Amino acid sequence: SDGRWEYPELTRPPLPSGSPAPFADANKSGTHHADLRDLVLPAPKGAKADKALRGEDGWLATEDFLAEYPEKEDREELEQLLTDNGLRHVAARGWTTQDGTHTRIYLLRFNTAAVADEVFSTGLISYDAPLYEVRGAEESDKDDDLPWEARLGGLTYNLYAEAKPYGTEQVRQAYLSAGDTVAVIVQSRKGTARAVPFQQTVVLQSQLLG
Numbered sequence: 001s002d003g004r005w006e007y008p009e010l011t012r013p014p015l016p017s018g019s020p021a022p023f024a025d026a027n028k029s030g031t032h033h034a035d036l037r038d039l040v041l042p043a044p045k046g047a048k049a050d051k052a053l054r055g056e057d058g059w060l061a062t063e064d065f066l067a068e069y070p071e072k073e074d075r076e077e078l079e080q081l082l083t084d085n086g087l088r089h090v091a092a093r094g095w096t097t098q099d100g101t102h103t104r105i106y107l108l109r110f111n112t113a114a115v116a117d118e119v120f121s122t123g124l125i126s127y128d129a130p131l132y133e134v135r136g137a138e139e140s141d142k143d144d145d146l147p148w149e150a151r152l153g154g155l156t157y158n159l160y161a162e163a164k165p166y167g168t169e170q171v172r173q174a175y176l177s178a179g180d181t182v183a184v185i186v187q188s189r190k191g192t193a194r195a196v197p198f199q200q201t202v203v204l205q206s207q208l209l210g
Contacts, residue, residue, distance in 0.1 A: 004200050005047075005200060005201075007041075007044045011036060013123070014034070020033070022180070022210075023179065029111070030179030033136045033178055035129065037100070040160075041201065041204050041205040042093070047096060050093070059090065060091065060092040063107050065108070069135065070135045071132070074132040074133075085115050085118065085119050086115065087108060087109070088110060088111065089108075091109075092107070097197070100167060101188070102188050103201060105184070105186075105188045105205060106184040107195035107207040108182045109181050110182070112180055115143055115181050120175060121177070123151055126174055131161055138162065140160040140171070143160050143172070152207065152210040153177070155176055156176065156177040157174065157176055158173075160173045160175045162189070169191070170192050170193040171186065171187070173203045183209060185198075185201060
C-alpha cells in the first residue's frame with residue numbers, strides 16, 4: 001500500500017430539480033444547491049469519528065470552527081471576517097485513523113462565489129503561508145506537491161505543511177475555494193503527517209465540491 005486510505009464510494013448528492021451545478025454557466029453566483037452537509041467528505045473505513053465536529057443536525061457552530069485557532073486575537077479577527085462577509089453555514093466532519101492521523105474538514109458557505117473567494121484569498125491565506133496558524137502548528141510553508149493534474153478546474157488550492165523543526169506532531173493544512181464555499185482541511189499526526197493520505201483527502205473533498 002502507498003498509504004492511501006479506503007474511502008466509501010463517493011457520490012455527489014442530487015441537486016434540487018432545475019438547479020444548476022456550482023460551476024455551470026447558468027450559475028453565475030457559484031452556488032452549491034445541494035445540502036452542504038452532504039458535500040463533506042465521509043470518513044475512511046475503520047476511522048473513529050470526531051464527535052466534537054458533529055454539530056447540531058450536522059451544522060457546526062462558528063465558534064467550534066474557530067477553536068482550530070489557538071490565539072484569542074486570531075479567533076476574534078476571524079470571527080469578524082466571517083460575520084462581515086455573511087457566513088451562512090459551517091458543515092464539518094472529523095476522524096482519526098488507525099495510524100493516528102487526526103483529520104478535520106470544515107466547509108464554510110457564503111452567499112456568492114465572489115464573497116467566498118474574497119474571504120479565501122485575502123482573509124485566510126497568503127501565498128506562502130496561512131494568515132492564521134491552527135492549533136499545533138508553529139510555522140507552515142507552502143506545499144506544492146499536489147500534482148496539477150489532480151486539481152479540478154474552477155477550484156483554487158492552497159496547501160501548507162508545518163516546517164521543521166516541529167514538535168511532537170506535524171500539521172498539514174489545505175484551503176480550497178470552490179464556488180460559494182471555502183473548505184478548510186487540517187491533518188495532524190505524531191511524528192510526521194504523511195503526504196499521501198493528505199493529498200488523497202484534499203482531492204476527494206474537491207471532487208465533491210467540483
